[in-house]
Amino acid sequence: MLDDFLVRAALAGVGTALAAAPLGCFVVWRRMAFFGDATAHATLLGVALALALDISIFAGAAALALIVGLTVDRMAGPRLSGDTALGVLSHASLAAGLVAVSFLSGVPVDLSGYLFGDILAVSRTDLAVIWGGAAGVLALIAWRWSALLTATVAEDLAIASGLSPERDRTILTVTLAVAIAVAIKAVGVLLIAALLVIPAAAARAVARTPEGMAGLAIVIGCASALAGLQASLMFDTPAGPSMVCAAAAVFAVSRGAAALREARG
Amino acid sequence: MTAHRTAPLAHGDVARHPLGAHGAPGAPGDDAASRPLVAAQGLSVALAGRTVLRGIDFSVSPGEIVTVVGPNGSGKSTLLRALIGAVAPAKGRVVRRAGLRVGYVPQMLRIDATLPLTVSRFLSLPRRRSAAETAEALAAAGLPDLHARQMTELSGGQFQRVLLARALLDRPDLLLLDEPTQGLDQPGSAAFYRRIAAVREETGCAVVMVSHELHVVMSASDRVICLNGHVCCEGAPAHVASAPEYRALFGTGTGGALALYRHEHDHSHDHDHPQSRDPDHDPWDVAARRHPDDPASPTRGQD
Numbered sequence: 001m002l003d004d005f006l007v008r009a010a011l012a013g014v015g016t017a018l019a020a021a022p023l024g025c026f027v028v029w030r031r032m033a034f035f036g037d038a039t040a041h042a043t044l045l046g047v048a049l050a051l052a053l054d055i056s057i058f059a060g061a062a063a064l065a066l067i068v069g070l071t072v073d074r075m076a077g078p079r080l081s082g083d084t085a086l087g088v089l090s091h092a093s094l095a096a097g098l099v100a101v102s103f104l105s106g107v108p109v110d111l112s113g114y115l116f117g118d119i120l121a122v123s124r125t126d127l128a129v130i131w132g133g134a135a136g137v138l139a140l141i142a143w144r145w146s147a148l149l150t151a152t153v154a155e156d157l158a159i160a161s162g163l164s165p166e167r168d169r170t171i172l173t174v175t176l177a178v179a180i181a182v183a184i185k186a187v188g189v190l191l192i193a194a195l196l197v198i199p200a201a202a203a204r205a206v207a208r209t210p211e212g213m214a215g216l217a218i219v220i221g222c223a224s225a226l227a228g229l230q231a232s233l234m235f236d237t238p239a240g241p242s243m244v245c246a247a248a249a250v251f252a253v254s255r256g257a258a259a260l261r262e263a264r265g
Numbered sequence: 266m267t268a269h270r271t272a273p274l275a276h277g278d279v280a281r282h283p284l285g286a287h288g289a290p291g292a293p294g295d296d297a298a299s300r301p302l303v304a305a306q307g308l309s310v311a312l313a314g315r316t317v318l319r320g321i322d323f324s325v326s327p328g329e330i331v332t333v334v335g336p337n338g339s340g341k342s343t344l345l346r347a348l349i350g351a352v353a354p355a356k357g358r359v360v361r362r363a364g365l366r367v368g369y370v371p372q373m374l375r376i377d378a379t380l381p382l383t384v385s386r387f388l389s390l391p392r393r394r395s396a397a398e399t400a401e402a403l404a405a406a407g408l409p410d411l412h413a414r415q416m417t418e419l420s421g422g423q424f425q426r427v428l429l430a431r432a433l434l435d436r437p438d439l440l441l442l443d444e445p446t447q448g449l450d451q452p453g454s455a456a457f458y459r460r461i462a463a464v465r466e467e468t469g470c471a472v473v474m475v476s477h478e479l480h481v482v483m484s485a486s487d488r489v490i491c492l493n494g495h496v497c498c499e500g501a502p503a504h505v506a507s508a509p510e511y512r513a514l515f516g517t518g519t520g521g522a523l524a525l526y527r528h529e530h531d532h533s534h535d536h537d538h539p540q541s542r543d544p545d546h547d548p549w550d551v552a553a554r555r556h557p558d559d560p561a562s563p564t565r566g567q568d
Contacts, residue, residue, distance in 0.1 A: 028379045029377055029379055029380045030377075031377070146390065146391040146392070147391055149390060149391070150390040150391040152377075152380065153374070153376060153380070153382070153387070153390060154371050154374050155351070156346060156349065156351050156369065156371045157369065157371060157374075157390070158391070159349055159350060159351045160349045160351075160367055160368075160369035160441075161390075161391050161392075163391060201379075204379055204381065207381045208381050208383060208415070209381055209382070209383055209386050210380065210381060210382060210386065212381065213381055
């Protein structure tokens with residue numbers, strides 16, 4: 001079954017969506033969309049370094065995402081708003097990644113594959129990494145779910161309940177780095193943030209509880225991955241962008257339906 | 266909450282607690298020997314390099330209601346946050362009694378519109394609570410069954426009471442409330458304070474309440490701390506109102522003093538003269554009795 005590249009692609013898409021969607025809810029609730037973008041862009045530099053050092057691309061990407069994520073966590077402060085810190089890091093690391101890739105003489109690099117994903121070329125090893133990473137992300141999120149949610153509502157409430165919001169924020173940054181690293185193969189560094197944010201945002205219009213929103217985001221993410229893959233085959237379009245377009249279409253329908261419902265009273 | 270519901274309570278409360286001379290549990294004097302629930306000893310706190318609190322000695326005894334007043338930026342919220350351990354002391358220390366259960370109501374909590382959160386889910390943060398537990402807490406906070414409502418759909422008064430209900434779920438020994446009536450109109454604030462006093466009566470928990478509104482808050486307080494980076498003065502409500510440090514902080518007499526200004530505002534429509542006020546007379550008693558059933562009372566939005 002895994003011999004079929006389409007089956008592998010579908011499994012990669014679903015695995016990526018499984019990791020990205022519930023994390024995406026926290027990205028939306030904590031207004032971290034730009035943070036997700038910056039860490040995702042930074043992974044290109046990680047990819048370039050991994051290629052140069054001949055190590056796993058997942059490891060290089062995850063390491064860079066983690067470094068940037070933790071740096072931003074600490075850079076943001078009274079002197080520099082988080083927004084500005086992210087703006088600097090996001091584009092600086094993307095540019096540095098592009099420059100670094102150009103130095104890789106002798107190594108044939110499919111740049112667009114890293115920028116926009118190459119899900120149809122997913123290998124069995126890639127699949128194992130994607131599903132392993134997704135399982136790790138889901139396990140961490142499930143373990144810290146209640147604590148993260150409390151800290152998302154208000155950090156002081158979490159502290160008063162004996163939790164450590166700072167530690168949980170680091171855990172969130174780690175899971176985000178892993179999710180981004182496993183998503184590169186599916187949608188590429190430029191569109192990863194979309195896979196985080198769009199399914200969660202689409203789910204918001206319908207959800208009544210945080211758990212409902214996360215569950216629905218997973219369903220929307222997986223369905224978008226499969227629909228995007230199908231569309232890419234039918235219309236011969238790039239798979240990663242097609243998946244993001246499918247998610248965006250679900251978002252538009254969900255917001256439209258919510259607006260109609262509100263208008264009716 | 267609504268005037269018709271709270272007005273009878275107001276008179277009942279005032280009757281039960283002759284202010285300034287009441288015998289509520291934890292009144293200063295009878296608890297001097299009991300160990301404090303929490304104590305700040307020589308506490309200094311710096312935020313972003315700026316010293317916000319200097320040399321604070323402050324303790325809370327079981328069952329007492331302490332109101333902390335002071336202008337904006339005087340370190341009131343920082344003091345509460347230091348008591349729960351959210352900010353580390355630069356100097357001194359905070360000592361909590363072993364096994365102390367704290368209920369905390371933060372200042373101006375805003376739930377992001379992207380976060381769908383029902384009241385019952387909020388009450389189950391971070392620990393799952395049974396429906397019976399949450400129903401009891403909502404009732405104790407003076408709320409009807411709002412379980413299925415979204416947090417973002419609540420009125421200001423309901424929202425603050427849901428925060429109170431959550432804080433009560435752990436059956437706290439100590440309730441910490443940071444400007445819990447911010448954004449409420451005066452009848453709403455008065456009703457909220459009466460509920461706090463009732464909670465103390467029912468559970469015997471101590472209460473530390475931060476406020477920048479002197480007159481409404483103090484009607485229920487055993488003790489008032491006036492804070493401005495350091496403790497300016499401390500004592501029973503009537504004592505603080507007449508202490509020179511307090512006058513200096515908010516201005517003297519009637520001109521532009523925050524608490525006195527509000528008080529004047531409350532009374533302007535019936536030509537009450539603040540200048541003639543006897544300093545030994547407890548003005549907050551009057552305020553607490555008047556606001557809930559006085560439709561002419563100005564709301565905070567008009568101040």
